[in-house]
């Protein structure tokens with residue numbers, strides 16, 4: 001069982017600057033895993049250094065974090081949210097499933113740095129469990145969706 005209440009408590013803090021926090025995560029993802037940037041038609045040809053001031057990165061960070069917040073708020077009853085994400089990321093964006101593990105690991109790292117007061121050991125554990133469950137459910141949906149890399 002994941003402690004969704006604890007996760008939602010931290011998420012309220014994340015929402016104080018949803019776009020900025022999403023932007024930080026995307027930039028860190030591109031920095032630590034440069035191959036992920038190549039999946040984004042809007043960003044793949046722009047050097048990382050220029051993306052820090054790119055408004056589209058912030059807008060997309062907001063989009064990603066809005067969707068992730070919608071998942072978190074379901075407190076585990078997120079099957080339809082994950083199905084929608086899997087469908088577009090399989091068929092439209094063609095994102096291999098292991099990228100979800102990369103981004104959720106980056107999210108945990110960024111949260112620990114930005115919110116040391118909120119990311120207590122139990123909160124870290126709750127997010128870690130929830131993200132693992134989400135990634136594994138997405139992987140199952142990818143298998144059902146016949147993802148071909």
Ligand code: HEM
Pocket residue numbers: 036037039040041042063064065067068084085088089092093095099100103104
């Ligand atoms: C926490 C995990 C993620 C969430 C919640 C998320 C959410 C979203 C949402 C809501 C959209 C727009 C609507 C749609 O097309 O479904 C989107 C678009 C997209 N996502 Fe994700 N995403 C995640 C992870 C990733 C990862 C790891 C990659 C690639 C490494 C990726 C690549 C893309 C691309 C290329 C688009 C299209 C961007 C554009 O409009 O130019 N996503 N994502």
